[in-house]
Amino acid sequence: MSANSNSVDPIVEQKIQIPYSYVAGPAVSRFLTGLKDCVFYASECDACGRKTVPPLSFCGRCWKPIREFVTVGPRGVVESFASMPGGETPGVVYALVRLRGADTCLPHLLDLVPGQKAQIGAEVEPVWNEEREGSVLDIRSFRLRQAG
Amino acid sequence: MPQKVAIIGTGQTKHAAKRTDVNIRELVNEAVTRALIDAEVQLDEIDAIMIGNMEPFEGFMFPEHWAVEGWGGYLKPSVKFNTGGTVGTTTIAASYYYIAAGIYDTVLAIGFEKQSDGHTQTAITTVGDPVWERTMMAGAVGNFALMASTFIAEGGVTDEHAAKVAVKARHNGARNVNAHLQMPDLKVEDVMKSELLSWPVRKLDMCPQSDGAVAVVLTADHLAKKRCARPAWIRAVTTAHEQQYMGDSPKRLAVMRSQTAASRRLYKMVGITNPRKELDVAEIYEVASWAELAMYQNLGFCEPGEAGKLIDEGVTLMGGELPVNPSGGVLCTNPIGATAMIRVAEAALQVMGKAGEHQVPNVKTALATGYGGNAWTDAMILSASF
């Protein structure tokens, strides 16, 4: 055995690509369809009253099907955020937004203009795309509501 | 002394090629709801949940978190399993060990896969070793074709034997309300004329890709006797892994070392010396018609070279000496992360006398197996008494 010449690359690089296509199901479909009309639908469990976004068709805590939908938002409150260093758009942060009336948070982007700072408890509103097709990306981002 | 463990309830979805009406969480919920009703157990009586799934098929990491509302796992102790085709039997085995060890009394085991959300042949190719095998991998069909070719080369089995197995499965499946493929009128020549996917495997020799979920309620003996008139007792569980690379066992289907080792060990644990006579039914993980024939030998139902004779003589048909896969088996239904657990659930239904139209009369002892990964085997014996 010899080890002359140039050595083999000790690393094998692979890029794995697999396409998926997720069925949204009835409750999430209701939510996604609502986005076309700039409306947020939450599911409401008639046992525990929890209003969930995105909606569930089943409350796993009460072990009961959910039949009620209510509208929530469109304004919400930042419950948590993280800036994304090295992101391509400086000023964009990833945030958990609790829509007004909902008990759970929707993860989305928060678009800040120069001089603005993300803050827990800040009031936000959605910025909608002109063309909407029933996707969470119909919401371009959330933006801070101006005080007063 | 370990606690004795019994299955007291099962639930399955109506398995199908594409469940476009539900998402993954809703699919799982259907099976869990049915299992709890069947076992007459409330969710708060479940001590822990074991959940099995093969993540690459949905590209869906941590399904145990994502789907928690659907399977009743909120704040409960739970463990996830991901062991390839065997995942369903591994999940049952783990549930069994937890109860036998006295850690939990009542455990809910869940298996699911929603294959229409992904690309099965593509995802399965990633199981190959990245340095040595992956660039050559050929999905499940190509891989099984290679394995089947080794089996045919040993002699004793023909296309017609394989087609008879495929027909048996589809006729049995037609009597099982939950089976994905329902083909009561399928004929041997239909199988032999179906599209050649990869010689010797034709389309009707191969299992389908299914969306489906299964759930099983297991409990310790002091509760089982109170809750269930005729529980299915888990008498013994074993598992065997064999090889590191695909080519380590060149005759991979003809000589399936893990299956031979696991089944012989299992039979010894319960005192079975003649499985063909002493087993009343078997639910085995046969991904292709050819695999079922090879498994007859590997599981000791016949001598090597006699698998073709076994199907010719009708030994494994409904009404035969040892019916194999009265549910229709994997050849009718294959939601991979659920498939091996469906074998256990179906074996339990047979022991409990609850299999309905596909019930084998007077089942006292049943075998269930799982098969997957690089030729791994799980195996267990269920029985009407302990």
Next chain:
Amino acid sequence: MAKTDEVIRVPFLMKMEYRYALGAYASRFFQELKDHGRLFGIRCPECERVYIPPRPVCGICFVETGEWVPVSDEGVLVGATVVRLPFIDPMTGERRPVPYGMGIIRLDGASTAMYHFVDETDDAKLKVGRRVKARIRANRKGNMRDIECFELVD
């Protein structure tokens, strides 16, 4: 549950990049293949099996292997098929062209076998027991694809 008549599917193309270390044994195997176009296995001192891929331990005897032994670039088909079912190859994200031949090949001098492409798409010719020879590329990079494929001989 309010029904929406629409079935909504959410598409997602997963792209993941990985960097796998060859490790000492594969590095040595591929170095030899790259430099000299030669194939080596590794022998278990106890059962004398010659393993390809080479590995540090014989899993059956559970003892260290150690002796590198040359194996032939010719061997026999233990398994064989022509793959006709198209599928998306995760390595490229594209459909892999079909049909193509595949084999489980045991090289002369090796105890274990390897999976590889065989340059034959005739089901009648691609049979278990046929002799094959590795077609080794002239321009080698030190990976499995340095063996372009196997071809039927005799």
